[in-house]
Amino acid sequence: MNANLLNPFLQAAVEVLNVEVDANVARGEIRLEKSSMTSDDITVLINLVGDIYGVVMYGMRLSTGLSMVSRIMGQEFTEMNPLAQSGIAELGNVISGRATIRFSEAGYQSNISTPTVLIGSGVQVSTLDFPRIVVPLNTRSGLFTVHLALREKPSGTLPNPVEHISLAGVPASQKNP
Template sequence: MNVRYLNPFIEAAAEVLHAEVGASITRGPVTLHRSLYTARDVTVTLSLIGRVDGMVLYGLSTATALQLVSCMMGDTLCDMDELAQSGIAELGNVITGRASIKLAQAGYECNISTPTVILGADTRIATPELQLLAVPLQTQYGDIDILLALREGNASSTVLAAQ
């Protein structure tokens, strides 16, 4: 996988987390995984299609997700109920949307899917034929893992996805 795809996601996460919840991030070491991810308590997934194809996953603990969403909503949330799931899905959506703009500026136009939230630690998520590039982000609210399973697509995919 092309590591040039990683920086737009790190930059987007830093910008969005700062704007939404006042968080600053510290990036941990980047690691490469062989197409299988064991999920954290909460995982948000989105697909990309276009000049870049694949998936992005955001993994975090329930406590971190609830703290982030509580800060975003201006109210204390105690359970990963429908409202909390919607909030954390939207956070992943905004980060991925901002990253897709940065990718387009670098010549990698792509469209993104709606987010899916997976609840349950130790859920195994496979990305056949795609390796996962993982980077942990530390915030004052807890850790967020960004995992990318991306490859170069073709330009006609972007046009088809937009129709």
Template sequence: MRVEYINPFVESAFNVLKEVLQGEVKRGELYLKSTSIPVMGVAAIVGLAGDVEGRVLFDMDKPTALKVASVMNGEELKVMDELVKATITELANMITAQAVTKLHELGFKFDLTPPAIFTGENMEVSDQDVEALIVPMETAQGKLEINVAIRERG
């Protein structure tokens, strides 16, 4: 996977998280995975289609999702309800869209699909023929992983 695709995601995740959570965000070391990867419990996914294709998965555990959604809504949310899911989905949407906007400016043309969210225990994700790059982000609310799998259309 070309590094040009990744930097905009790292940058926009950092910027958006900092803005919506109003706090410090630390970026962890990036790593590549080509086999199945466990998913922490709450995963929002946004698809990419155009010159390149793939998907971006935002993964975090349930307590982190609740804390992040609470900050974004300005109220304490204790259960994984529709509002929490909509909030995390929107977070994924904002980060992906900002990255897509940057990539667009660099000349890569593609669009994103409306996001979807999965919640559950013991989930894992596999991408055949596509390497996934993981960008870990540490926030005061907990750890989030941004898992990007993109390939050029051939």
């Protein structure tokens, strides 16, 4: 995976964590993994589509997630209830959104999906043949790990192949009468 795909996420994560949760972020050792990812207590998954595509995952222990969401929401959380899950999902959403803005500024158009939050450790998440860059970020709240399994779309490919599918001779862009 190209390091140019890592930097926008790393910069965005450090900025957002420092501002939103007063994290005082320190980066751990970056590593490349080719195996399935085993989820932490809390894992936020966000897919990217477009010129840059794949999946980004943010993992943390329950105590880290509760500490972070308590700071973000301005109230104490002792369990990962739906409101806390929403706050953690939004944290991943903001980081990913800022990274895609940086991609856009560099000429790459990509969009992010709605976040998916996995609660419970030990879930195997396969990125198939996408290797993952793993970036541990040490914060005041605990370890926050960024997993990036991203690729740059090869030039000359269709931006949205679904637009070119037809059904019974009717192009997809035509509306039903």
